[in-house]
Amino acid sequence: MSDAIDQLTHDHGEINRRVLALGTQVRSLQRVTTSTTESLVTPLRELREQLFLHFAREEEGVFPFVTEHVVELSDQIHVMEVAHDTICGALARMVHLAQTSASLAMLAQLFDRFENAYAAHAEQESELLAALATKLDADQRMRLAALVDGL
Numbered sequence: 001m002s003d004a005i006d007q008l009t010h011d012h013g014e015i016n017r018r019v020l021a022l023g024t025q026v027r028s029l030q031r032v033t034t035s036t037t038e039s040l041v042t043p044l045r046e047l048r049e050q051l052f053l054h055f056a057r058e059e060e061g062v063f064p065f066v067t068e069h070v071v072e073l074s075d076q077i078h079v080m081e082v083a084h085d086t087i088c089g090a091l092a093r094m095v096h097l098a099q100t101s102a103s104l105a106m107l108a109q110l111f112d113r114f115e116n117a118y119a120a121h122a123e124q125e126s127e128l129l130a131a132l133a134t135k136l137d138a139d140q141r142m143r144l145a146a147l148v149d150g151l
Helices: 004-030 038-069 071-099 104-135 138-149
Strands: none
Touching: 004 038, 004 104, 004 138, 038 071, 038 104, 038 138, 071 104
16 A cells, blocks of 8 residues: 555656646647647547546545545645546646647637646645644545545
C-alpha cells in the first residue's frame, strides 16, 4: 500500500506535465492559420480521464477523510471541491469542442480559463497535502492510503 499523500503528489506532477504539454500544443496551433482542433481530441481525452480519476480519488477518499479527521481543513476542502467542478466542466467542454471541430479560438480561450483555474487549484492542493503530511499520524496515513487505493 502506497502513501496516499505521496501518490496524490505524484499524480499531480504527471497531470501538471500534461496540462503544460497541452498548452504548448494549443499555442502552437494558434500560430497556424489553417489549424483545426482535431489533433487536440486525444490529448484532451487522456487528460480528462486522468484528471477525473485523480479528482474522484480525492472527492471519494481524501476529502471525506480530511473533513472527518482534520476538521480545521474543511473550508479548504470546500474550496477545492468547487475548483474541481470548474476544472472538470471546462475540460469536458474542451473535449466537446475538439470533437466537434469547433473554432480553435474558442477552444484556446476556454483553455486559458482552464489553465488558470487548474494552476490555482494545484497550488491549493499542494498546500493541503503539505498540511496533511504534518497533521496525520502514521495510522491515519495508512487508513487514508487504504481508502484511496480502494478507489
